[in-house]
Amino acid sequence: MMQFEPPKLKKNFLDHLTAIVGPGDYSAKNLDRFNYSRDSNFKSVIRIRHSQVEPLPDVIVWPKDAEQLKKLVRLAIRTKMPMIPFGGGSGVCGGTIAETGGMIVDMKKMYRLLKVDSANLLATAETGIMGYTLEKELQRKGYSLGHFPSSILCASLGGYLAARSAGQSSSRYGKIEDMVRELEVVTGKGEIIQTRDVGNGDGIDLNQIFVGSEGTLGFITKATLRIYPLAPHQAFRGVRFKNMKTGMEAVRRIMQTGLKPAVVRLYDEIDTLLFMGYKKQKGVIEALSGLTVPFRKFLMSPSLWGALSAPKLVAPVLSHLPTGCLLILMHEGIERLVAEEQKIVMEICHDLGGADLGEEPGRVWFEHRYSVSYKASPLFHSGAFVDTIEVAATWDRMEALYKAVLKAMSPHCLVMAHLSHAYAEGGSFYFTFLAPLSGLKKSEALYDLIWDEGIEACQEIGGVISHHHGVGRLKAKYMDREWGEGAALYRRFKDHFDPHGIMNPGKLVELKKKQKEKAA
């Protein structure tokens, strides 16, 4: 049985909470504090396996509207209490960990879809709404947000916005920051502000200051977003390429021809191998994209441990498997346009030696598209840990990025990758890595080493270290190099919107000493 320090709360403080949200909508119970002490970052999972708990928040609060939240911020300012926004808890970067204790603000009671505006194709929702609920409600009315992260079942709209989320269809509909028209924000000064849609107008677009700020400037409480009529038609395809080089060239040409496939995913040899297993064995537990019975057996077998202790030897063998590299395509829209688009895409693939595998690989992917995000636990039980690094680059750097990150990580773990999001100017590579669990210190050190090596390789190439998972606690230390002057500018915003240093401390960028002291 774990023992926790009691929260550092005064009676007076709790009375204020009662006055603001009522007696039932906050909790300082150890069970709640424990439950809210982590998100889905794998380091937390490693720790918990060894009965190590992340820093506990002192209290969890469930406000019902921006007015209550404003009062909470003002209370937190008076009592110098850190505040951490919490949505679905699906983040994998430790963005919601209460590093220095404080108040977790769970946004899930602000869950209403306020308006579906069919005249203008806009929707307004409170940000505590879960991604899947939002999409389902929209679809019921004939619309879609066009945003399908694999975490859709366990992520909130607020989380999407805080971390610049990308859905699986971002090549057609953009990332969440492209969808935002207006925001309501409760700042770290305890003010409620409204940004205005200036997408068609003049002045400065303030939406883009809050999207991606990961709760470090304030709480995004409401958002107006672009929506789309439900696509009347979808078409799927799988194409096999000889190797990543030709596959990547095909994806680049598709996107730069101005075509807008909804899904474009290119799997490398090992990732393809796992994916192909689907076709034979459906319905089993999949922890990774494509984790199948044969692979589960492999995980339980001594061969895994061989592979993991000598990944340098195994990876080259696996990468020469005759699977080739699988490209998954989905087109959607008006049937006649989809048909023409698909034809043009297939011509591009054919020119680069791509073999048409027909509809099935695309359909199989579609059926399993949400199976990744919240099913990693079977792997832990089998004694391995798994995590993902999603980086991005322009096309000129893409092959180098793929090779360099793979090379940097491979000595330490089994790595596979797919190009998961593609755009005209570049795309995102999604690396999945698997390493054996051992003692806490050793596992943590290995985890940090793999991350440092992967990120170092990415930054050396000039890539972007995070495409859609956000930064959180995990990557804050890399952001000064990543962001350059941007980090300096951000610190000014931080001073402005969070002058008391209480908003989600320890996240996004490492602060200057003075700012750190404020937060401490």
Next chain:
Amino acid sequence: MMQFEPPKLKKNFLDHLTAIVGPGDYSAKNLDRFNYSRDSNFKSVIRIRHSQVEPLPDVIVWPKDAEQLKKLVRLAIRTKMPMIPFGGGSGVCGGTIAETGGMIVDMKKMYRLLKVDSANLLATAETGIMGYTLEKELQRKGYSLGHFPSSILCASLGGYLAARSAGQSSSRYGKIEDMVRELEVVTGKGEIIQTRDVGNGDGIDLNQIFVGSEGTLGFITKATLRIYPLAPHQAFRGVRFKNMKTGMEAVRRIMQTGLKPAVVRLYDEIDTLLFMGYKKQKGVIEALSGLTVPFRKFLMSPSLWGALSAPKLVAPVLSHLPTGCLLILMHEGIERLVAEEQKIVMEICHDLGGADLGEEPGRVWFEHRYSVSYKASPLFHSGAFVDTIEVAATWDRMEALYKAVLKAMSPHCLVMAHLSHAYAEGGSFYFTFLAPLSGLKKSEALYDLIWDEGIEACQEIGGVISHHHGVGRLKAKYMDREWGEGAALYRRFKDHFDPHGIMNPGKLVELKKKQKEKAA
């Protein structure tokens, strides 16, 4: 002969200029000061007709790079001298007028297209490059920016960025703010900063703080932008609708179906009448879109003066002319897709009673697409002044916006309008108004009155008061109502990036008293 006060410059200051840019790259001559005392704002033109000159800058400087510019800013800080960026001078909102004297920084010696990156479809250029030069250079290499403002012949890239410019193909390629990937900025603190492309990554997008800031935070010196392969095929079309209501509904459906025509312009009855003149009389001087020989004759004739002195009587007559409302369409891209898109668009138009006029109206529009911006002078010579108000709204407000602005302005001038830019969530209306010149005071008062009435009507409806012309001096007084909390936030940025209050004073938003004092 006009007499000007000599510039308020000390010998020491000029020595510094010589040291920074060399003796040939600044001027305090009256002729230059006069030439740089206005942009294309029509109020300045009214004034000059009466020998009234806008405030003169003290000096004009032509720096060659960001380093020189940085030194100029530091000199300006030390000497409390206002700095005003100047590109092509095509702005129509008085954004480059030296309200309180100071230094005009003409960016045109920073004119290089630095990189055309065909692997990533990106281009990097210095911002003093003229729009047409940039586009021509790109086209020579097989690419396009996809940005075609009617001012392309006389506007600079820096001007595009400063004022959130939209081109005639913004429904397909977006506005300039959608094209920006990275910027180099010399701030009002005398620092050179780089924003980073986070379009595919994480953190806060700082590009959007400088785009639209109209030189009030710093100078944008370099920009990396998205480019496109030249479209292999273009297709044109004209459709006549019975009235604006059905025409607007067609445009809304086209855009909300997810189609991406490159050009969508819907002209109201009077604007259509002028446009249709083209077909019979090409090659004459066109000052307005569609200004033809018959219209020029009309302008010279007593009937104009009848119309202008009683616009309330004339407009209803003109609006019942049997011209209907003309929709101009241009599609571009891969021929097969263009053909399908055009078919679907024509089906939508047909459902709403649109009559197919064939290719010609579209081709005629295309040939004359740049004739508007810099040929207003013939009208002045004939004793009238002309200006344009471009506002925007979501679709639910579009018809109300059109009617309300028309109604508000019509008692004072002859107004015509077209829906010039269309998007899924709304579009922009472009009102052209024509009024008689009389004495200076009376003309100025009428000019102000028409603007106030038009903007008031737009804001009452919930429209956006500027879609792509920017704000400048002209609309700064409306921005508090326009922007709400945004204006307050902007003032904080202003304090941060321009702590000395020297950057383009009097533009974008009216400042707080303290900020004004700083600038004075």
